[in-house]
Amino acid sequence: MMKSVFLFLLSFPPEFSFFDPEEPQCREVLFEPSTTVPELFAVLRQWVPQVQKNISLIGNEILKRGCGVNDRDGLTDMSLLHYCCKAGAPGIGDAEMAASFAQQLLSLGAEPGLRSRWTNMSALHYAAYFDVPQLIRVVLHASQPGEVDTTCSDFEFGTALHIAASNLCSSAVKCLLELGANPAFRNERGQCPADVVSEPLDMLLEMADAAALAKELRILLREALPRPCTPLTLPAQAPSGLSDKARLQLITMGIQLGDRVVIAGQKVGTLQFCGSTEFAGGLWAGVELDQAEGKNDGSVAGVQYFTCRLKHGIFAPLSKISKPSERLPRSRTPSASSSVCDGPEVRLGERVLVVGQRTGVVRFYGKTNFAPGFWLGIELDKPSGKNDGSVGGVNYFSCPPKHGVFAPPSRVQR
Known part of the structure; x- marks a missing residue:
């Protein structure tokens, strides 16, 4: 039987511990029908040119195995279109190939506005973050008018232009401005894109090139403002009653x-x-x-x-x-009998995935002394945790050392 991708990669010597579709053994795994969709998504997560420059080849193999065009990687919650927008990154991928594959995905029904539930980023946000103007054009061409200024909560409700500016992605900034991005749009901290560009004078001497780029972007973005000398104040709106x-x-x-x-x-x-x-x-x-x-x-x-x-x-x-749960542990030593039925979507004893990465069993749910709100205590399958079920001298549940971890319910899934 063909080895899984994971075992195949582990069998490589350290200097070759990545997937290369040009290598015969890798191609054998790639085209082997028994290689699964999750295994191929695991390949796409490898941030090396050998993988990213072959986004179309690997992505089409994923589609051939029955993966829907809007289905997501179980670990990152990213779709193929999201990966496509990363794959065009300068110095790591091939922007033209990635743009071509993105057009193929969109023609098959890929949703340009789909967001990763972990990062709240859409395809446009990924293309801006990785400085890929070719992908920005493809995605916006398939989007509704006004989508160029959609915000992302993980970037303080800034737009794609904020994201590109903060990362000093000059090509993405110029492309977004050309396509109508609003340089006066303010994030939740009241900053427009020019304000999130790093201060050149604060950069180290070793970062002289980045400082020069930051200065250039600040000038570009400020000159794009309707009235550069007058801070823009958007009119406050009072939304009407409930729809x-x-x-x-x-x-x-x-x-x-x-x-x-x-x-x-x-x-x-x-x-x-x-x-x-x-x-x-x-x-x-x-x-x-x-x-x-x-x-x-x-x-x-x-x-x-x-x-x-x-x-x-x-x-x-x-x-x-x-609604706040009425059944909460109140003693200093919480009990594992706290009900999970009233709050999160999982129950005590159920197997879960923590932050899309580590697997384990739910052993505790309730309030804690170390942080406000409700927390899940999970006994992990492997010693990749932080404790034995105790934090700050309070025992919430018991498990072997390094097998215990706590997480908010929003970061845990079946």
Whole structure:
């Protein structure tokens, strides 16, 4: 029987520990029908030219094995189009080949706006991050008008132009400006793309080339502003009452504005807003947190959705909101009998995947003394954890040393 990709790679000498489709043994594995889709996605994750320059070859083998064009890698939650936008990176891939494969994927029905649930990045965001203007053009050509300014929560609700500017991706910045990106769009910290470019004077002497590039990008982005000398203040908007869709969803969840809620099993606060937003599609919940552990004052990119104290506001997809559980461990030594049925989507004793990487069994769910909110305690299959089920002298569950790890429910999946 053909070896799996993982065992095949492990059998290589250290100096050849990557997959090279030009190598006969690798090609044999690549074209072997028993090689699975997850194994081929594992190949795509290898950040080496031998893999990235063959994105079309490997990607088509994935499609041949029945993978849907919008199906995702179980580890990274990235689609083939996401990987395509990385594969064109300068110095590592072939931008023209990646762009050609992206066009093929889009013709097969790939969704340009699909986001990785781990990074909240779309194909456009990946293309901007890896400085691939060819992919930016292909993706935007297949997107709806205005998608050039879609935001990403992992980059403080900045746009693709913010992402490219912060990474000093000059080709991506110039391409985005040419295609209509808004240089005055402000992220949740009130910064426009020019503001997120690194300060040239703060860079080390060894980074002289990067400092010169940063200076050039700052000038370019500031000159692109409508009125460079006058900071742009977007008019605050007060969204109207609940839409029918938002109202129906809240009724289904048994929640209404003003109720106490928990975000992703961690942060607690009061629901102040529910509806669509300008920074992302779908229904979003705006919550005023009890503690100053949020990101804003109820406004994002100049639009005021609700009002609260600074750092007490936060937005989350409505699916991440739930009612506070009434069954919480209250003693200093929590018990593993805490119910998982009321909160997360997994139960005690179930096998789970932690942050898409490590596997184990759920041993604890509840509040802890080391951090606010609800946490899952997992006994890992391998000694890749951090403890034995104890943190700060409090035993939450028991397992061998280095087999215990704690994670918020949002980072754990079946």
